Amino acid sequence: MLRWTVTFIILAIIAGVFGFGGIAAGAASIAKILFFIFIILFVVSLIRGRKKI
Template identity: 50%
Template sequence: MLHYAVIFFVIALIAALFGFSGIAAGAAGIAKILFVVFLVMAIASFLINLVKGR
C-alpha cells in the first residue's frame, strides 16, 4: 500500500513539474488516501499482534 502511495506521489510531482495541475492534484489526493489507508492497516496490525502475543 505504501508502495502505491509513493508511486502516485512521484506521478504528482512529475505532473506538477510539467504543468498538469489537475493531474497532479488528483494523483496527490490518491497518494494521501493510500497513505492514510496504509497507516490505519499498520496500526491495526500492530495492535492485533500485540493482543495475540499475550
C-alpha cells in the same frame, strides 16, 4: 500499499513539473488517501499482533 503511495506522489510531482495541475492534484489526493489507509492498517496490525502474545 506504501509503494502505491510513493508511486502516486512521484506521478504528482512529475505532472506538476510539466504543468498538468489537475492530474497532479488528483494523484496527490490519491496518494494521501492511500497513505492514511496504510497507517490505519499498520496500527490495526500492531494492535492485533500485540494481543496474540
